[in-house]
Amino acid sequence: MTAHxxxxxxxxxxxxxxxxxxxxxxxxxxxxxxxxxxGVTAHLDYLHWLGVEALWLNPVMVSPMADHGYDVADPRxxxxxxxxxxxxxxxxxxxxxxxxxxxxxxxxxxxxxxHPWFAEALAAKPGSPERDRYFFRDGRGPDGxxxxxxxxxxxxxxxxxxxxxxxxxxxxxxxxFDVSQPDLNWDNxxxxxxxxxTLRFWLDRxxxxxxxxxxxxxxxxxxxxxxPVTDVKLLAHQDDDPRFNRPGVxxxxxxxxxxxxDYPDAVSIGEVWVHDNAQFAEYLRPDELHLAFNFRxxxxxxxxxxxRTAIDNSLAAVALVDATATWALENHDVERAVxxxxxxxxxxxxxxxxxxxxxxLPGAVFVYNGQELGLPNVELPDWALQDPVWERSGHTERGRxxxxxxxxxxxxxxxxxxxxxxxxxxxxxxxxxxxxVEQQRSEHTSTLSLYRQALAIRRSRTELSGSQIDWxxxxxxxxxxxxxxxxxxxNAGDRPVDLPEGQLVLTSAPATEGVLPPNTAAxxx
Numbered sequence: 001m002t003a004h005x006x007x008x009x010x011x012x013x014x015x016x017x018x019x020x021x022x023x024x025x026x027x028x029x030x031x032x033x034x035x036x037x038x039g040v041t042a043h044l045d046y047l048h049w050l051g052v053e054a055l056w057l058n059p060v061m062v063s064p065m066a067d068h069g070y071d072v073a074d075p076r077x078x079x080x081x082x083x084x085x086x087x088x089x090x091x092x093x094x095x096x097x098x099x100x101x102x103x104x105x106x107x108x109x110x111x112x113x114x115h116p117w118f119a120e121a122l123a124a125k126p127g128s129p130e131r132d133r134y135f136f137r138d139g140r141g142p143d144g145x146x147x148x149x150x151x152x153x154x155x156x157x158x159x160x161x162x163x164x165x166x167x168x169x170x171x172x173x174x175x176x177f178d179v180s181q182p183d184l185n186w187d188n189x190x191x192x193x194x195x196x197x198t199l200r201f202w203l204d205r206x207x208x209x210x211x212x213x214x215x216x217x218x219x220x221x222x223x224x225x226x227x228p229v230t231d232v233k234l235l236a237h238q239d240d241d242p243r244f245n246r247p248g249v250x251x252x253x254x255x256x257x258x259x260x261x262d263y264p265d266a267v268s269i270g271e272v273w274v275h276d277n278a279q280f281a282e283y284l285r286p287d288e289l290h291l292a293f294n295f296r297x298x299x300x301x302x303x304x305x306x307x308r309t310a311i312d313n314s315l316a317a318v319a320l321v322d323a324t325a326t327w328a329l330e331n332h333d334v335e336r337a338v339x340x341x342x343x344x345x346x347x348x349x350x351x352x353x354x355x356x357x358x359x360x361l362p363g364a365v366f367v368y369n370g371q372e373l374g375l376p377n378v379e380l381p382d383w384a385l386q387d388p389v390w391e392r393s394g395h396t397e398r399g400r401x402x403x404x405x406x407x408x409x410x411x412x413x414x415x416x417x418x419x420x421x422x423x424x425x426x427x428x429x430x431x432x433x434x435x436x437v438e439q440q441r442s443e444h445t446s447t448l449s450l451y452r453q454a455l456a457i458r459r460s461r462t463e464l465s466g467s468q469i470d471w472x473x474x475x476x477x478x479x480x481x482x483x484x485x486x487x488x489x490x491n492a493g494d495r496p497v498d499l500p501e502g503q504l505v506l507t508s509a510p511a512t513e514g515v516l517p518p519n520t521a522a523x524x525x
Contacts, residue, residue, distance in 0.1 A: 019052035028419035051455035054101035071112035101208035135174035215270030219248035277317035284323035325363030339377035353521035374447035410438035
């Protein structure tokens with residue numbers, strides 16, 4: 001049944017709980033210490049039991065893995081590290097048998113430097129059609145020894161690298177990310193034509209949609225003007241940064257949507273790091289993306305005012321174009337919530353409380369693998385770090401590896417059932433013995449049980465309905481809202497408070513005698 005067959009009913013993604021699988025860290029089926037597609041397939045019963053309705057797979061296409069798959073050398077094949085096309089087909093079929101959709105990550109802003117196109121560009125002359133697929137430019141200064149402009153990479157260092165030619169230094173090429181990730185020139189029609197082939201290749205195999213990496217990228221300003229400020233935080237940028245969020249990006253999304261509309265049940269989900277609500281909403285107009293991550297909630301401290309402001313902002317942004325909100329507290333690029341909210345028992349209490357806030361909100365909700373276990377960020381030793389940010393920052397930024405440590409499934413020692421080898425691609429802390437899926441499944445008060453109960457209520461109870469929320473009066477440090485017939489109350493203060501009136505359905509920590517402790521949330525009907 002397609003969206004066109006059910007008039008008046010919202011599409012499947014409009015109120016779904018989606019589970020983000022970082023494949024290399026989810027489950028290893030062949031004992032090489034790296035997770036893979038068959039490992040995901042082997043744990044679909046767990047995901048069905050947990051109660052998620054769709055998966056988002058981080059990139060599994062052919063890649064040298066300089067940026068763990070976001071440097072794609074062949075966008076229409078599976079990297080042997082993760083399996084092959086048959087493994088992907090098995091996963092999609094098995095997921096669909098369980099009523100679980102599968103979405104994949106696509107990377108349109110750049111390719112790997114190992115992509116055949118880039119090899120052709122390096123072998124071609126300046127001004128050639130092969131080079132026009134990327135951004136090759138002559139340098140500035142004597143003999144072109146300076147980069148074409150002052151742009152910096154979001155991973156640190158310059159955004160330009162000079163290529164060598166037989167008779168000396170040559171042109172420079174643009175890479176807003178790693179040196180191995182040259183930016184594509186989306187003004188070249190070959191680029192979209194190839195991307196359309198990629199979209200149709202996966203959709204025709206039964207994939208249910210895509211998360212589109214750096215959806216606010218792709219379009220570059222004419223003339224590539226200098227950045228007004230180059231001293232910018234790594235992995236961050238503002239809305240007026242000439243490297244991102246250029247008006248021309250919307251024509252690209254309209255072209256992508258025209259392809260997606262040939263597959264009425266498929267969803268496109270944008271990674272959109274844009275702060276201004278009006279500019280953010282432009283990506284969600286009816287002929288562009290279906291969903292887009294708004295990261296305000298993820299970036300908020302554990303503070304009632306900040307959390308409420310983030311929720312209000314996100315809902316106001318999508319309301320401008322009558323779109324669906326998209327929520328997350330964690331992903332593969334940010335510190336895990338337990339650590340972000342203070343670490344230890346305090347951070348875990350707060351992360352559990354925020355899980356109930358998250359899952360009470362209207363729209364699409366994403367849970368990152370291991371979030372449902374209350375995993376903290378890991379302080380890895382220097383020798384273990386693999387994120388290109390570590391090298392490109394001159395070992396000043398530790399990067400994102402700490403939130404990507406493999407899942408602990410069972411047992412009392414690493415690799416905790418993730419792999420047959422203890423030598424996993426990132427080391428798993430032995431202290432995680434109490435956090436395994438096996439351990440938490442049997443504990444009614446565990447974080448895993450809390451997520452499962454909340455997801456079941458979200459999916460099945462009619463009280464949790466509607467696309468709006470109403471804020472209710474609350475004491476300072478409190479946050480209380482009603483969605484449909486359900487009330488969500490969060491105590492982000494430092495003293496116990498009285499619960500709102502109603503029947504208690506679920507709490508993130510014990511709440512007795514009508515009192516909600518600090519760092520706790522509750523659902524009531």
